[in-house]
Amino acid sequence: MNEFIYFIKGFFGAPAVLIALFALFGSIMQRNKFTDVLLSTLKAAVGYLILAGGIGLLVSTLDDFTVSFNQLFGLTGIMPNSDALAGNIMKAIPQIATIAALMMFISIIINIMLARFSRFKYIFLTGHHTLFICVVIATMFHIAGLDLSSDIWYFLVVGSGIVSIYMLLSPALTKPYMEYLTQDKKLYIGHANVFGFAIAGAIGRLVGKIKKGKVKSTEDIRFPKWLSVFSNSTVSVAVTMIIIFGITYGSMWGVYGKEQMVSLGVIGSSDSVIVKILLDALTFTAGVEVLIYGIKTMVGELIPALEGISQRLIPGAKMAVDCSVALYYSPTAVLLGFVSSFAGGIIGLLISIGLNLAAPAMIPSVIIPGIIAHFFTGGVSGTFGNIKGGVLGAILGAFVNGLLLSFVPILFILMEQVYGAQFDPNNVLQWAESDYSLMSLVGWILYFVWTKWLLLAIVLCVMIALIVDGVIWERKDRKNRPEFYAELKEIQQKIKANRIAEKEKRKADKKLSVNESKVKRE
Numbered sequence: 001m002n003e004f005i006y007f008i009k010g011f012f013g014a015p016a017v018l019i020a021l022f023a024l025f026g027s028i029m030q031r032n033k034f035t036d037v038l039l040s041t042l043k044a045a046v047g048y049l050i051l052a053g054g055i056g057l058l059v060s061t062l063d064d065f066t067v068s069f070n071q072l073f074g075l076t077g078i079m080p081n082s083d084a085l086a087g088n089i090m091k092a093i094p095q096i097a098t099i100a101a102l103m104m105f106i107s108i109i110i111n112i113m114l115a116r117f118s119r120f121k122y123i124f125l126t127g128h129h130t131l132f133i134c135v136v137i138a139t140m141f142h143i144a145g146l147d148l149s150s151d152i153w154y155f156l157v158v159g160s161g162i163v164s165i166y167m168l169l170s171p172a173l174t175k176p177y178m179e180y181l182t183q184d185k186k187l188y189i190g191h192a193n194v195f196g197f198a199i200a201g202a203i204g205r206l207v208g209k210i211k212k213g214k215v216k217s218t219e220d221i222r223f224p225k226w227l228s229v230f231s232n233s234t235v236s237v238a239v240t241m242i243i244i245f246g247i248t249y250g251s252m253w254g255v256y257g258k259e260q261m262v263s264l265g266v267i268g269s270s271d272s273v274i275v276k277i278l279l280d281a282l283t284f285t286a287g288v289e290v291l292i293y294g295i296k297t298m299v300g301e302l303i304p305a306l307e308g309i310s311q312r313l314i315p316g317a318k319m320a321v322d323c324s325v326a327l328y329y330s331p332t333a334v335l336l337g338f339v340s341s342f343a344g345g346i347i348g349l350l351i352s353i354g355l356n357l358a359a360p361a362m363i364p365s366v367i368i369p370g371i372i373a374h375f376f377t378g379g380v381s382g383t384f385g386n387i388k389g390g391v392l393g394a395i396l397g398a399f400v401n402g403l404l405l406s407f408v409p410i411l412f413i414l415m416e417q418v419y420g421a422q423f424d425p426n427n428v429l430q431w432a433e434s435d436y437s438l439m440s441l442v443g444w445i446l447y448f449v450w451t452k453w454l455l456l457a458i459v460l461c462v463m464i465a466l467i468v469d470g471v472i473w474e475r476k477d478r479k480n481r482p483e484f485y486a487e488l489k490e491i492q493q494k495i496k497a498n499r500i501a502e503k504e505k506r507k508a509d510k511k512l513s514v515n516e517s518k519v520k521r522e
Contacts, residue, residue: 016052018108018127019298020045022319026305029312031498040301047298051324054291059372061280061287064266065245066371068252071264077352077366080373080409080432082192083128085424086135092425093139095148100134103160107134110164112314114463118470119477121316123309124167126190129322133163133192136423136431136439143421144446154452161459162442168466170435171320173198177384181329186303190320193377196404196434197323200337200381200397204389207396215390218332218382237288240335241281249277288331295328315488323380330383336391337382337398338375344402345369352406362417365427367406373432377401404434411440418447 011017023044027037090097107130115121124130137159146154171188174197178188189197208215252261253273261267267276302319309317327334352367378398385397409430416422424430431439445451478485 016045016048018125019048019302019321022123022125022309023301023305026302026308029308030304031502040305044298044301044305047294047296047301049294050297051291051294051322054287054289054294055324057283057287057290058375061241061245061284062371062375064280065248067264068248068261068266069371070368071260072248072252072255077368078409078413078430079368079428080370080405081429082132082136082432082436085429085431086132088424088426088429089135089139093142093148096135096138096142099138099148099152099155099159100131102156103134103138103163104131106156106160107163107167110160110463111167114164114168114466114470115317116314118168118466119473120168120172120466120470121314121318122168122171122188122190122320123314123317124171124190124320126320126322129190129192130163130167133166133435133439134159136436137162137442139423140415140439140443140446143415143419143423144443144452145449146446146452154456158452158456158459161463162439165459165462165466166435166438167320170194171318174201174320174384177201177387178326180387181326181383184303186318187299187325188318188320189323189326189380191323191433192435193323193380193401193433194435195438196377196401197380197384199404199434200401201384201387203397203400204385204387204393207385207389207393209388211390211392215388215393217330217390218336218386218394219330221332221391234285234289236332237335238281238285241284242277244339245277245280249273288327291324292328295325299325315485323376326380326383327376330386333382333386333394334379335382336394337378337380337385337401339378340395340398341374341378341381341402341405342369342371344399344404345374345406346402348403348406352410355410363410363413364417365413367409367430369402370405370432373405374402377405377433401434404437405432408432408434408437408440411437415440415443419443 020041024037024041027040032040090100104127108124111124115123138155141151141155141159142148148155167190171190171194173194174189177197179185191197249261249266250273252266258267258273261273262269267273298321302321346369348367349369352363352365355363356366378401381401382394382398386394389397409432412423412431442455445455
């Protein structure tokens with residue numbers, strides 16, 4: 001049984017596997033040749049792994065930067081990091097790991113079913129975020145008093161229902177922004193921070209409205225002739241990171257000395273601080289370039305696969321992938337968003353210090369900005385804010401995102417005080433992204449024992465409502481878009497005719513082969 005759980009958690013929790021399965025299924029739906037199916041499947045998986053490799057390069061440089069920044073300013077407290085927290089919980093409570101893996105498996109199946117029968121056609125392909133959300137839901141159920149053994153049915157029915165509804169609906173928040181960026185209606189974001197991204201986009205819209213559309217995009221910034229080289233995204237990223245790393249590591253070196261940097265593992269005893277600054281900045285830049293190449297490779301295979309699934313299984317299917325896919329479109333907005341989001345995180349840190357001093361019993365810890373979360377979510381927030389709000393929209397949208405990354409952990413800290421429990425066994429990590437604030441509502445609803453039945457009723461009613469609404473919507477849509485369904489039917493008939501023709505050809509070839517064998521024997 002344990003091996004099966006490990007398989008489910010590892011298989012469906014790996015985004016590369018889900019991406020590959022999506023490409024495989026879509027390619028098969030198109031009745032492609034075996035070699036084409038294999039090529040599409042492998043390229044989609046490898047594309048994601050290249051993307052993940054780029055992320056790994058980024059994270060490797062930001063880890064040392066985080067240690068140095070915290071040491072430089074003497075920061076200790078709670079670090080918002082959902083990935084690490086989910087891992088700690090699953091390690092400390094193996095039963096939650098088992099339940100979360102089963103919830104994830106069931107949620108993926110329900111997501112596909114709801115996408116088929118509801119008006120929302122989003123298929124959530126970001127497996128690790130699905131797993132983390134299953135962990136937070138399962139943990140809140142457990143903290144609220146539900147037994148991990150006798151109440152397991154509740155985890156699997158209600159918990160999986162909540163997660164699958166989230167998987168279906170959350171990508172819709174990124175719809176107007178991703179359609180603008182991609183100039184298509186196929187690729188969306190499946191990530192635990194889409195609520196924050198949507199807020200950043202809305203702030204950008206507000207800025208654009210106030211300025212009556214007279215905004216300047218971050219990508220239209222014109223540099224003086226002698227700075228024209230900075231219009232190249234590779235150069236601008238490299239120089240920006242040299243400045244950021246240079247200020248931080250240089251200050252650390254000047255204040256604490258190289259010996260302290262060595263003791264913290266930031267640098268080796270025989271390494272140069274200056275070389276460290278340059279190499280980390282260039283490694284970060286290389287990570288961005290690798291990430292962009294991975295995105296191009298992955299998306300290049302997923303779009304045709306989506307066509308196959310849309311034609312045969314889920315008409316109008318849309319895919320939701322990791323937020324890093326949005327970093328490709330506006331590199332300047334990404335950098336501006338990162339810096340602005342981190343600035344918001346610093347303000348959030350100061351606010352948490354004030355709350356800690358004012359009410360130490362309720363807010364016993366301060367919130368330390370997580371550099372990695374601010375880069376990815378801040379970069380996307382800046383990109384979304386820039387669409388309608390230009391430079392100012394990118395700055396303000398990402399800044400608010402940074403504040404959210406500080407306030408979400410406070411919600412869970414308050415919940416810990418109310419329930420007399422804690423999420424992280426080591427009490428150093430907390431849930432980070434904005435969507436977890438919506439998930440925290442589940443914990444508050446379950447504060448009263450009887451509300452578990454209310455939550456069950458709400459989940460079942462929402463799922464039934466989605467399906468009923470989907471059936472009604474499809475009937476209306478068939479009347480409003482008869483040409484779409486006529487074309488879809490024609491494609492399906494062609495695929496069916498081709499399949500029958502291939503079958504007949506195989507029969508004829510087989511019969512011819514048998515006849516030839518008979519002639520040879522005679």
